[in-house]
Amino acid sequence: MTKFPYLRQDFLASIVVFLVAVPLCIGVAVASGVPAELGLITGIVGGLVTGLMRGSSLQVSGPAAGMTVLVFEAVSQFGVAALGVIVLMAGLLQLAMGFLGIGRWFRAISVSVVEGMLCGIGLVIIAGQIYAAAGLKAPETGIGKIAGLPGAFTDALGSTEALTSLAIGAGAIAVIALWKKLPKAVQSVPGALAAVVLATLATLAFNLPVATVEVEGLLGVIQPPGTEALSQLASPAIWGTIIAFALIASAESLFSAAAVDRLHDGPRTQYNKEMIAQGAGNTVCGLLGALPMTAVIVRSSANVSAGAKTKASRVLHGVWLLLFAAAMPWALALIPLPALAGILVHAGWKLIPFRQVVALWRAHKGEALILVVTAVSIVAVNMFEGVLIGLALSVVKTAWEASHVKLEVIDKGAGPIQAYLSGNATFLRLPKILDSLESLPQDRPVELDLSGLHHLDHACRTALESWAERHSATGTEPVKVTEPEPSPEAEKVTAA
Numbered sequence: 001m002t003k004f005p006y007l008r009q010d011f012l013a014s015i016v017v018f019l020v021a022v023p024l025c026i027g028v029a030v031a032s033g034v035p036a037e038l039g040l041i042t043g044i045v046g047g048l049v050t051g052l053m054r055g056s057s058l059q060v061s062g063p064a065a066g067m068t069v070l071v072f073e074a075v076s077q078f079g080v081a082a083l084g085v086i087v088l089m090a091g092l093l094q095l096a097m098g099f100l101g102i103g104r105w106f107r108a109i110s111v112s113v114v115e116g117m118l119c120g121i122g123l124v125i126i127a128g129q130i131y132a133a134a135g136l137k138a139p140e141t142g143i144g145k146i147a148g149l150p151g152a153f154t155d156a157l158g159s160t161e162a163l164t165s166l167a168i169g170a171g172a173i174a175v176i177a178l179w180k181k182l183p184k185a186v187q188s189v190p191g192a193l194a195a196v197v198l199a200t201l202a203t204l205a206f207n208l209p210v211a212t213v214e215v216e217g218l219l220g221v222i223q224p225p226g227t228e229a230l231s232q233l234a235s236p237a238i239w240g241t242i243i244a245f246a247l248i249a250s251a252e253s254l255f256s257a258a259a260v261d262r263l264h265d266g267p268r269t270q271y272n273k274e275m276i277a278q279g280a281g282n283t284v285c286g287l288l289g290a291l292p293m294t295a296v297i298v299r300s301s302a303n304v305s306a307g308a309k310t311k312a313s314r315v316l317h318g319v320w321l322l323l324f325a326a327a328m329p330w331a332l333a334l335i336p337l338p339a340l341a342g343i344l345v346h347a348g349w350k351l352i353p354f355r356q357v358v359a360l361w362r363a364h365k366g367e368a369l370i371l372v373v374t375a376v377s378i379v380a381v382n383m384f385e386g387v388l389i390g391l392a393l394s395v396v397k398t399a400w401e402a403s404h405v406k407l408e409v410i411d412k413g414a415g416p417i418q419a420y421l422s423g424n425a426t427f428l429r430l431p432k433i434l435d436s437l438e439s440l441p442q443d444r445p446v447e448l449d450l451s452g453l454h455h456l457d458h459a460c461r462t463a464l465e466s467w468a469e470r471h472s473a474t475g476t477e478p479v480k481v482t483e484p485e486p487s488p489e490a491e492k493v494t495a496a
Contacts, residue, residue: 006309013308014316016190017060020302021317022324023192024347026213026332027340028063029291031129032071034080036213036332037221039063040325041290047318050281050293051311055274056257057267060299060314061281063291065347066117066252067245069124069142070383071291074241076140081289082232084225088286089233090245094279097250103275106254112360112367113390114255115353116374117248120386122351123379125344132341133169134162135211142379165210165338168199172342190302192343199339213340215333218325223289244384245282245292253278253295260297263304298347366397403428405453407436416445416480422452427459437467445477453484 021043029039039062046061074086097103120142127145131138134156139148156162172195179191203210232238257269274295281293303313324331353371360368374390381389405423417440425433440446448468450456468479 007312009307009309010313011316013303013306013313014320016188016306017299017303017308017313017317018320018324019193020190020299021060021062021321023190023196023340023343024065024296024298025063025321026335027343027347028065028068030213030337030340031065031068031125031132031344032063032291033075034071034083034291035216035221037216037218037325037329038290040321041218041222041288042285042293044318044321044325045281045284045288045290046293047314047316047321049284050277051314051318053273053277053280054270055277056260056269056295057311058264058300058304058308058314059253059257059260059269059274059295059297060303060317061253061278061293061295062299064249064252064294064296065125065344066121066351067249067292067294068344069121069128069378070241070244070248072128073382074245078232078238078241081223081226081229082238083291084223084286084289085229085232086238086242086245086286087282087290087292088225089242090249090292091279091282091284091286093242093246094250094275094282096279097246098272098275098277098279101272103250103254103272106251106271106275109251110367110370110391110394112370113374113387113394114251115356116371116390117251117378117383117387118351119353119357119371120375120378121383122348123375125348125351129169129341129344129348133166133338133345135165135338136162142382146379161209164208165336168203168208168210168336169338169342169345171202172196172199172339173346176343176346192346195343196335196339199336199342200334203336204334208336211337213332213335213337215329217329221289224287225289240384244387248383248387249282249292249294250275250278256295256297256300260295260300260304263301266309298350370394370397399426400428402426405429405433407433409436409440416447416477417441418447418449420449420452424455425450425453425460426455426457430460430463433460434463434467437464437471440471442471443476445479446471447480447482449482450484451482456484 025039025043026036029036043062050061075083078086124142124145127142127149128138130149131152134152136152136155139145156166175195175198176191179187179194202208254271254274257271257274261269278293278295285291285293357368357371360371370390370393373393374386377389378386403424403426405421405425408420410418419437468481472478
């Protein structure tokens with residue numbers, strides 16, 4: 001026992017994580033438009049492959065609700081057969097980024113963009129899964145899903161089967177929401193699992209006319225990338241999806257790692273090693289034709305809360321998933337699809353950062369705007385382009401703030417006019433600087449003091465020199481310029 005001092009704690013935690021993972025693995029797969037077993041395969045790989053590797057010892061990987069929208073779009077565009085190729089190449093990209101030490105740079109991504117991404121994904125998941133809960137076909141676009149909801153409810157009201165299906169989905173959401181108010185002993189069973197079990201029992205007991213999960217068997221769904229699927233790599237379109245998979249899965253995993261680190265006092269995450277672990281897992285998932293994996297905060301926080309001490313808990317949860325998928329595939333066929341839809345509606349709701357938006361709006365309105373624009377862009381366009389729009393906005397905002405410059409003009413009525421520039425003079429603020437300088441009296445000498453500048457870019461320097469020449473061209477005394485003082489870093493370089 002001294003070799004495994006925490007075996008009891010890790011064993012009990014692995015059972016809890018397994019019970020949390022089962023409904024989510026199946027629900028994410030169904031919502032992604034692929035067989036339910038592919039979600040279990042990704043969960044198994046997350047436990048047995050990524051779980052064994054170094055990086056973040058307590059976070060748990062598997063199929064994530066945050067990737068559902070992107071996977072569904074990819075399957076719709078390229079087909080299920082191409083999913084393995086996309087995930088495989090995304091995994092190899094993650095491995096390359098990990099070995100090149102890029103993992104830690106993901107911490108530099110604006111939190112507003114990440115929150116906006118999760119918010120947009122949450123909105124699309126909720127809208128799409130409401131259709132699934134009612135047993136109706138959802139429109140393909142995010143805006144179409146939201147705009148079509150009133151019509152979908154009208155259609156559901158006219159159909160007994162749709163209303164029954166919707167009631168099962170609503171019941172699943174109610175169970176999950178109310179589960180936390182029950183005694184602690186009852187809460188040892190995860191709310192999502194309880195919702196699935198109760199929905200399944202109700203469907204069987206009353207012989208309700210609702211759709212259930214289609215089962216093909218674990219070996220029947222494994223589809224390694226074939227020659228035809230690999231040939232799609234010649235298409236530039238598929239590479240945009242591959243890059244999106246790699247970047248978004250990596251960002252979600254590494255942000256999850258940072259969140260999990262705040263939940264425990266154990267070893268901190270080694271970001272590049274975690275990136276390599278995620279890449280290895282996705283490479284294996286790709287070879288098996290399964291869903292992409294990320295670290296999942298729901299499972300990870302359940303792991304920590306259940307008392308896990310080492311990575312043994314997440315490895316064991318993969319073993320339990322494998323045994324369940326191999327020994328009890330018949331159990332999947334009993335699960336009502338609207339119950340899974342209800343679980344995902346609840347998961348999507350949890351992705352929307354209501355409190356963060358309010359807090360950001362009070363403290364940083366610009367950041368709140370980036371969050372909202374990112375979310376709306378994901379709903380209006382698609383996941384990848386929505387995130388790119390958010391990142392572009394974030395860069396523009398940062399550049400604009402970094403180029404803050406102040407021009408103070410002192411005119412005592414006689415003698416030279418004194419102009420003081422301070423801050424960061426970049427091309428972004430050049431029009432404002434020149435407008436102010438060109439408005440100075442042409443027949444008066446000017447002293448331009450640049451010593452307060454932290455940064456003066458080439459465009460600004462050239463423009464200021466040109467203005468000084470023009471101002472002196474009419475016979476006025478030449479502009480006297482006080483240069484900015486060199487930074488300590490520049491002095492060190494010069495000394496060297």
